[in-house]
Amino acid sequence: MVISLAQISDVAKLAGVSPATVSRVINGSAKVSEEKAKRVLEAIKATGFKPNEIARSLYKKSSRIIGYIVPSILNIFLNEIGRAIEEEAFEHGYKMILCNSDENPKKEAAYIQMLTAMNADGIIITANNDNLDEEIRNCPLPIVVLDKEASGRYTAVVQSDNYAGGRLATEYLLKCGSKHPVLMRPPQKYSSGRQRFLGYVEVCEEHGIQPLYIDSPFSSNDGLRCSKELLERFPYVDGILAVNDMTVLSLYKVLLMQGRRVPDDIMIVGYDGIELGGLMTPELTTVLQPIEEIGRLSAKIIIDQVADKTPDRQEYILPVKLKVRQTTRPPAGSSDEFGGTGETILKKDGV
Amino acid sequence: MVISLAQISDVAKLAGVSPATVSRVINGSAKVSEEKAKRVLEAIKATGFKPNEIARSLYKKSSRIIGYIVPSILNIFLNEIGRAIEEEAFEHGYKMILCNSDENPKKEAAYIQMLTAMNADGIIITANNDNLDEEIRNCPLPIVVLDKEASGRYTAVVQSDNYAGGRLATEYLLKCGSKHPVLMRPPQKYSSGRQRFLGYVEVCEEHGIQPLYIDSPFSSNDGLRCSKELLERFPYVDGILAVNDMTVLSLYKVLLMQGRRVPDDIMIVGYDGIELGGLMTPELTTVLQPIEEIGRLSAKIIIDQVADKTPDRQEYILPVKLKVRQTTRPPAGSSDEFGGTGETILKKDGV
């Protein structure tokens, strides 16, 4: 069953005007006599006319679409950011489309090309393969990168303060009395991972403690393996800085099997602040990334870019907080939030 | 920084041929002499030319894009389906874009319009608002609906066998010795919810047991409230059929607070079969929906539709299985899978 859609010429004919006039009525791009405008509006309603966005954007070179490319559609943290992007976008008359690159550079390239070719107004992309640089160089759209160092041709980089996050979690764990905190070290190929590691190491050194860590990927598949390995290598561990919130589910499983109690024997601090952390039992103490802000800011940058064409590249580093819940034994007299500078850091650098 | 993209005319000029010839080389749509083809390919490489998909699809009326509209980007079950759609699509040279309607009919309508306007090749949409019927009627694209009754103008409906799922979970719980199983009843406005309820009720009646239930939305926000209410109203409960896997996290929390042990005091059977169920502690016994098949089939239907234009509407009901893990006390001599017909039910009905 093919339904044929009304075109602008159909509307024009019905209203007894030219297509140009119909276009002017739709877009309000020029004055049209009240008389004719009324006839046009009626004709639009009668025909059920919806302008063909393809034709429109072929001329306008803007489709009011923001593309969001993620390595996995199953990453809850990234999806929560996506929701914020979507909300900000929609409030400004934009739409967000989410593309799953599946950690596959070919798909990533294909989606960048698709978004370019469909005249999207910008791309928000998360930490990705480095061999994508050529694709990005050839892409004329504004590109906002999440969670990556500001190298290559990007319009802006939006991140939370991973260094502060690493420090915050470590300091709190020590303050709660952990003597041997161990870090599930995030992948060092990402600057976010390096920064967090740095924060951890520095705090350890400031307290004269030996930094201990085990390398951990972000994917939840590896959570179980890493958790087991951690406990084997550091059986005396009494505090764990998880690579992210999701991994903590696996950690719980291993700890329970070994009969270790949380937070009595081992304290845990997660990372990200996804909603799931609050649903776990015990509820997860974690470093809150400003998920909402990251998403909204990224979308806003692209929307502003469309209007302004401001050419200078910027790097935004948003502050993090610690959300204290049940996986830590709080020191006396503490509230449920801890630290965080509250300041957004903004580095400008010309292109 | 604006990078201007090469156009087909630039390539043509460089290769000393007409744009038509370049187009023919790119698409293989007609024979071109080896000599010229070679020159064209070189010119394409030299200019870095990428055809503008907008212009292309304006003429072709196909963008090789499949739209997937979900009520929430945070629904893990739907995202796992999305991943399968994406994989199937990509293998056939299609791309999937995910649109988050946020349970907002306006957004839903906006995205349907967007996908129509961008010449997407089809839409896959999940259980949604009924007042969308007009939008769907006006949409000329193939539409596959997940998890909804076959009413309205749809190309196909793809579902898993919710009736069988309801029966399966209930039967297994009884077989494991539950005397008072309680159902977290899914929303009855969806046919999937009604079918599951029906399956539950029938099995109860067959065993001379009183059906007990409490209405539960799918959203994880309501999980805690529903779980508490369930235990208040049915304190003697010894088996719970959860509304979905995600909700079980909240259930665990409440049960642990009350000191009830799983599966010793209360057994739980989840629903959906998301990966998260295996990460929980204890690992969740659950009804496995054929997530991969649902996604791939939906995508395949649209891809075939593009090629064939087969007009008849179909309803696919895919079989479910029970995955036995740790939240049930298995009856003697049982394996880790239970029941399931293994047959896909296919209802054809002309339009």
Added chain:
DNA sequence: CTTTACTTTGAAACCGGTTTCAAAGCGTTC
């Protein structure tokens, strides 16, 4: 050597909108 058949090719039309441009319509002013 002419006729016929087939292949290769570029000019032009097309997809469905938006915008430019110039003409027509109308009111003011001198």
Added chain:
DNA sequence: GAACGCTTTGAAACCGGTTTCAAAGTAAAG
């Protein structure tokens, strides 16, 4: 009542590809 300025309007060009169509070129057949 002629000249001027302003507004409204439609014809045509445009966006960047794809495809049709007819012409030109080539090979085979008579």
